[in-house]
Amino acid sequence: MFKLAKKIIDRASFLQAQVVLESNGGRGDGLAFPGAPRPFSAHLYEKLAQILQYKLIEVGLPAPIFLSGIGLNSTCPRCGASTQKNRLTREMFACIKCGYATEARFVGGYNLAKRPQQYAINRVPIYLQKNTDGSCFCFNKILEFSCVVPSDEEKSAILYQLSLMIRSQDDDWYDGKKYAMLCKLRSAENLQDAVRWVKVRKK
Template sequence: MKLVVQVKLLPTPEQAAALEATLHVCNAAAGHASQTAFQRKVFARTALQKLLYAEMKGRGLSAQPALHVIRKTADAYIALHAQIRAGLLGQEDSAARARATSKPVSFRPDAAQPFDDRCLSWQMDARTVSIWTVRGRHKDVAFTGEPSQLETLAEHRKGESDLVCRNGKWLLLATCDVPETPLNGSPTDWIGVDRGIVNLATTSDGDNHQGRGLQRYRRRMAAVRAQLQAKETKSAKRKLKRRARREARYAAHVNHKIAKTIVADAQRTGRGIALEDLQGIRDRVRLMRHQRATLSSWPFHQLGEFVAYKACRAGVPVQLVDAAYTSQTCPRCGHVSRKNRPCRDDFCCVVCGLAGPADFIAAVNVRARARTAWAFVNAPDAAASPSPSQGQS
C-alpha cells in the first residue's frame, strides 16, 4: 500500500534561499504553462509536453524539472475536470463552476514541487539529501523525522517526493510502498464501533473515546473565527487560513489516536472491525439550525479512513454494516422503537427492559450485524436440489 512519509529539512541559509528560488521559478513556469493550456485548450500530458517542453527549458529548468512542471499543470486540469464531472462545483450554471472554468488554474509561488530520483537522492545513513535547484545542485541538505517514519522511508521509499514550504519550514513528502500484512480471513469476532459527536467512537468492548475536548476546541476556534471574519482585513484572512489548518491538524491527530487504539485492540485479539456505513448521512438526517455546522464539519469519514488504512497495514478485516436504527434496536429482544431511546445518552427497551448507554448499545448492534453478514458471506453454498425432471431416463 502507498503511504506518504514526511520529513523536515534543515537547510543552511544558502540552501534555503536556493530552495525558495526553485519553488518560485517552477511555479511561475507552471502558471505560464497553465495559461497556455487554458488558451489553447490543450490539457493532455503528452500534447502539453510537445507544446511547452522547449519553452520550459528556456526558462532555466533542467529536463526532468521541466517535465514535472508540465505534468503538474496537466494533473491540475485533470483534477479540475474530474471535480466538474462529479458535480463537486455545482451545476453548469452555478457561480462556483463559472469561477473555476473562466480562468486558468493558478499556482502559488510556494506551491509544492515534485522531484524524482534523478533530481533528488537520499543518503539515509548520513540523514542528508542531494537536491536539484535553479542555483545548482545542493548536496548534504540535512533532514530529520520520527524514528518510525525514517525506518519506513529507508526500507520502502519508492517514487517521487514533493518539496513543500509550510510556514517557513521545509518539508519533503516521500512516497513509500509498504507491503501489506496478510489479511486475517478468519476473525474470532468483531469489534463494533459507533461513531458520534459527543462520543467520537464507542466500541462494543465498552471503550469510549469522548469528543468533549474536541468540541470545546472547536467552539473556541469558532468564536475566534467570528471575530476575525468581522475585521475583513487581509491579515485577518491570512490568520483565518492558518487557524483552519491548525484546527484540521488537531482533529486529524485525535482521529489518528482513536483509530490506532481500535486497530491495536483488534489485532491483539484476532478480531475484525465493524463500522457503520455513514455514506450520505448528511442527506438523510434533519437537524436543527444550530446543529448543522457541527455535523457538517465533523470528521466522520476521516476517522473511518484512518481505521481502514491502519487496519489494512495490520491485516485486520474491516466491514461496513447498515447504520439504520442501531441506536433504537434492542440487542436482546430485537424490538425497534424510538421510545427505546428516551434521550441522547440513554437506552431503555420498552419491551424487555434492557438499559444502558445508547452509544454502547449501538456498537453492540453494529457487532451483531457484522457477525450475521460475515456468516452469510462465508457460508458454504447450499446444494441445489434436483428438479422433478432430473434423475428420470
C-alpha cells in the same frame, strides 16, 4: 484521526478482532436529541474509515467491513425490537417490549458488533418468476433490481447482474430498507452467500 486510528488498530490487534464501521459516514439511524453534540462529522468519520482501510491491512488484519447504521441506537440488543420509543432520553435506553434497560451510549456499538452475524442469517431475497417461454424474471422491488435470464438455474448470470446494480447504486441511506440490503450485499465476501432464492408463481 491518525491517533484515534492507531488506538483502534492496537485494540483490534490485541483482540484479533474484525473492525466494523457504519457505512453512512457515522450518521447512525438519524436519531438525535436537541443540544446533543456529534463526536464526529460525517466527513471526519469517512476520513477515519479511509485511514483504517489501509492501516489495518498493513498490520496483517482484515480491512474494516461497512454495515448499515439504520436502527443502531433504537434497537433492543436483547429482543430486537426496533423503535425510537426505546430511547427514553439522550442518556437512557429502555425497551418498551421486553423492558431491557441500559445506558444509551452502549447500545449502538453493541448492535453494530452483532450486525455481521445478522447479515449472515438474514439474507437478501431475490425472487424468481418463471415465464411461459422458460426464461426467468428475477427481481427485488426494494432494491429496484430486475433482470431476465434464460432459466432459473442461471444463478451466476443473476449474481452478475446484481453485482452491476450494486456498484451503480448511490448510498441513499434515507431509504432504510434499501440501504440495509445494499450494505448486506456489499459487505459479503461472496455475493451468493448474501442472497436467498425465492421462487414465485406468475400472477
